[in-house]
Amino acid sequence: MIPDLTPLADLLITILIVAVLAGFFGALAGLGGGMILQPIFVLYLGLSFGDAVGASAIGVLATSLTTGAAFTRERIMDLRVANLIASVTVPGALVGATLTVLFAGTRIEPLFLIAFGLILIANIPGTVALRRPKGEPYNGRPDRLAELLHLEGNYLDRPRRKVVHYRAKRVRETMGVMFGAGVISGLFGIGSGVLNVLTMDRVTGLPIKVSTTTSNYVVGIDIMASLAILFAGGLVQPTLAAPVAIGSAAGAYFGGRMLPKMDSGWIRWVFLALMVIFGIEELLKGVTGL
C-alpha cells in the first residue's frame, strides 16, 4: 500500500516536476528556466518571496553548470570578456542579494514583486530583438580598454563553416549595464541571461554565440556570489533547493539534447506569453500588497 503524501512531500514533488518542465522547455526556448520558476513559486506554490529567490538561485546555478561543460568544450565563450564582466556583475549581485535579505518579508516586499513583474515584461522586447540577426560581428578598431585587455577572439561558426574573428567595443558602457544585470540577478535569484546576452550582442559587438556562452559563465559566478549572501540571510532552504536543482539540471540537460532535433520556435512564444502573464500577476500581487 502506498501511503498518502504528506503536505511537505506533496510540495517537494510538485516543485521537482515544475523545475523539470521549466528546465526542459527553458533550454528548448533558449531562455533558461529561472525567469518562470521564481514567479511560479511565489504565485502558485505559496513560497515566500525570499525562499523563492533562494530556491531559484540554486536552480539557475545547477543549470549553468550542467550546460556549461558543453559550451566550454566548444571553445566559444570568451574568457577574457567573461572575467572582466564578472568584476562588475559580482559586486552588483552582492548588492542585489543584500537588498533581498534586508527587505524580503518586510513592508517593502511588494515593491520587489512590482519590480520583478516589470522586468519580466521588459524581457519580451529584448528576447524578440535577439531573434533578429545583427549581421557580421564587430571587427573594427577596438577601443582603448579593449586593446589594453586583448578583448578579441575567434570561434568556429559550424553552420557557416568558417572561423569568425571579432573584437569587443564600448567596454565601459558594457560594464555599466552589466552592473545593473548583476543587481537584478542578486535581487531575484535569476540569471539575467537575456540582459547579459543583449548587452554583449548589441553594445559590446560580440557574436551571438559568444555572447550566449559567455553569459553562461558570468551567470554561474553571479549566482554563486548571491548565494553567499542569501545563505547568510537564511533564504536558501536546502529542502526546497534540492528538487529545484535536480529538476532544473535534468530538464536543461535533456532539453539541450533535444534542441537540435525539434522545431522549438513555438516553445519560445509560449515561454514569452508565460512571462507576460506572470509579469502582470506579479505586478498585481505587488500593487495589492502595498
Next chain:
Amino acid sequence: MSAENPTIEDLPIDPAFPPETYDRMARLLEVTAVVFFLLALIGFVARLVQDWAMPLSAVIHREPRSWYWTPEAYFSNLFAFNPSSVILLGVAVMMVAVIGRSVISAIGLYRAQENVLASITVSVVTLIAIAFLLARYGP
C-alpha cells in the same frame, strides 16, 4: 586542416587559454555537476523518506519486537542523517567548480603575462570567498 570545412582544431591557439585549459574547465564542470546532482538526489530522497517514515517509526520504536520488520523503520534507519547537510555539501561542490574555473582562467592569464585581467579575475574570486566567509562567520 581544411580551409573549406574548418574544425575546432583550426582555431588559432590563444596563449592564455590553450585547448587544454578549456578541456580542464569542462572536466571540472562535468565531474562537479555529477557529484552535485548525486548529492542533491540523495538529500532529496532522504528527506522524502524521512518525511514518510519518521513519524511512523517513532511509534514503532515503542514496540522493539517489530522494529526491524517494518519497511518504514528500516528506511528511516537507512536515511538517518540530515538531508540538508548533504544538499549543502552539493552546493559547496558547485562553489568549487565556479571558483576553480576562475582560478584556471587566472593562471592562464598570468602565464600569458596579461597581469591586469589576471588580477581582476583573482579579485573577483577573492570577493566571493570573502562574501562566503562573512556569511559563515560574520555578524
